[in-house]
Every structure is written in C-alpha cells, then in structure tokens.
Amino acid sequence: MLTFEHVNKRRGARDILTDITFHARPGRVTGFLGPNGAGKSSTLRILLGLDRPTSGQALVDGQRFASLRDPLRSIGAVLDGSGAHRSRTGRAHLRWVARSAGIGNARVEEFLELVGIADAGNKRVSTYSLGMGRRLGLAAALLADPGALVLDEPVNGLDPEGIRWIRLFLREQAQAGRTVLLSSHLMGELAETVDDVVVIVGGRIVADGTLAEVTGNHKNLEDAFFALTGDRGAR
Numbered sequence: 611m612l613t614f615e616h617v618n619k620r621r622g623a624r625d626i627l628t629d630i631t632f633h634a635r636p637g638r639v640t641g642f643l644g645p646n647g648a649g650k651s652s653t654l655r656i657l658l659g660l661d662r663p664t665s666g667q668a669l670v671d672g673q674r675f676a677s678l679r680d681p682l683r684s685i686g687a688v689l690d691g692s693g694a695h696r697s698r699t700g701r702a703h704l705r706w707v708a709r710s711a712g713i714g715n716a717r718v719e720e721f722l723e724l725v726g727i728a729d730a731g732n733k734r735v736s737t738y739s740l741g742m743g744r745r746l747g748l749a750a751a752l753l754a755d756p757g758a759l760v761l762d763e764p765v766n767g768l769d770p771e772g773i774r775w776i777r778l779f780l781r782e783q784a785q786a787g788r789t790v791l792l793s794s795h796l797m798g799e800l801a802e803t804v805d806d807v808v809v810i811v812g813g814r815i816v817a818d819g820t821l822a823e824v825t826g827n828h829k830n831l832e833d834a835f836f837a838l839t840g841d842r843g844a845r
C-alpha cells in the first residue's frame with residue numbers, strides 16, 4: 611500500500627503540492643493523472659525519497675522510504691529513461707542491479723525474457739529504442755520482487771504496440787498482487803488499464819476514486835479529465 615498524507619511542497623514562494631492525500635492499493639493499478647506541470651513527478655519523487663515534503667508524509671507499507679530496511683524489495687520505480695548507463699549492455703545493467711540486491715544472475719535471464727528484450731541483452735543501452743529502455747527499466751525495478759511498482763509516464767512516446775505491451779504487463783503485475791501506481795498526462799491510452807484514478811491539477815487533488823466513479827456521467831475518462839482540468843488538460 612502506498613499512502614500520501616497531507617503532503618505539501620513549497621519551492622521558494624510557490625506551492626507546488628497542496629495537501630496531497632490518497633492511497634494506491636495492492637492488486638490494483640492506480641492512475642495518477644494530470645496535465646504537464648501539475649505535480650505528478652514531484653509527488654512520486656517524494657514517495658521515493660528523492661525529495662522531501664515541506665510537510666506531510668508519503669509512506670510505503672506504512673514507512674517512509676528512508677526507513678525501509680530493504681527498499682528494492684518494497685518498491686520498484688521507473689522514472690525517466692531506463693536508469694541504465696548508456697554504454698552498458700542491458701544484461702550488464704541488470705546484473706549490476708541484481709548484485710546490489712544480492713540476487714543471482716539466473717533471475718536476470720528470467721527478467722530479460724519476461725520483458726521481451728532477451729535478444730538485445732548483449733547490446734548497449736545506447737542502441738535501445740525508447741520502448742526497449744522502458745522494458746529494461748521495468749525489469750530492473752522488478753528484479754527484487756517488490757510489493758509496489760511506481761512508473762512516471764510509462765506510455766509517453768511509445769508506439770501503439772509498446773503502449774499495449776505496457777498496459778498488459780502492468781495489469782499482470784496488479785493481478786500478481788502488486789500495488790501499481792503510474793502517472794500520466796494521457797487519458798485515452800490508460801482508461802483500459804487503471805482500476806483507480808487520482809487526478810491532480812495545479813498541485814491539488816481534484817478527483818479520487820474508482821475508474822467508474824471518476825468517469826461519472828461523462829462518456830469516458832478522457833472527457834471526465836478535460837472537465838476536471840479545463841483547457842490545461844489539453845496541453
């Protein structure tokens with residue numbers, strides 16, 4: 611379970627996040643949706659201990675990231691890019707991540723297969739497409755079998771096949787019991803993937819509920835999103 615409790619973030623004179631409160635639950639995919647600049651990345655960075663809230667807290671299974679005894683086994687994350695050094699091969703990157711977590715190389719091979727990049731395992735990450743880099747990032751995030759998976763804009767820039775693959779993959783992760791939290795400014799691509807939806811606009815939560823609850827009387831999630839965000843959602 612991922613929990614945000616009254617998280618506020620101020621930068622200089624600006625309130626970037628105001629009273630961010632929501633949960634992402636095990637076995638469900640939670641979409642954290644909002645237009646560019648709404649505060650999605652800032653919120654996720656606080657959860658992952660990469661930034662501090664001005665007040666409030668973000669918790670992974672009831673604990674702050676910094677207090678987790680074995681963070682890789684609690685929460686996996688894919689933020690910008692693959693997270694790998696470009697001159698490394700995909701396989702070498704995963705072996706390095708595995709070693710840091712005390713995991714054997716057999717699991718690296720298993721995960722290269724799982725995310726569908728086994729054939730490219732010996733190629734340098736600099737030669738990977740955007741989609742392959744995302745798959746490598748997912749493999750690294752999942753190597754230590756974490757209970758939660760966090761992804762910042764996982765489908766952004768991918769072709770339809772890549773988007774479809776990520777959607778199915780994330781649904782499988784939730785079915786396996788993981789808590790999946792993903793951010794996106796794209797609604798159409800995600801309506802079939804998410805169980806729960808949290809909408810953020812201007813650093814504030816403006817909707818939080820199941821997909822059906824947030825869609826409400828609108829034709830679809832995209833229409834509901836534009837109604838909630840005004841023209842800011844169109845950017």
Ligand SMILES: Nc1ncnc2c1ncn2[C@@H]1O[C@H](COP(=O)(O)OP(=O)(O)OP(=O)(O)O)[C@@H](O)[C@H]1O
Binds near residue numbers: 647648649650652653
């Ligand atoms: N390091 C920083 N210093 C100053 N302002 C920042 C910093 N990081 C983010 N911001 C500001 O905080 C606000 C929220 O940014 P954030 O990146 O969290 O939004 P986002 O919803 O993830 O949008 P995007 O999808 O465009 O990244 C923006 O107005 C941004 O300009």
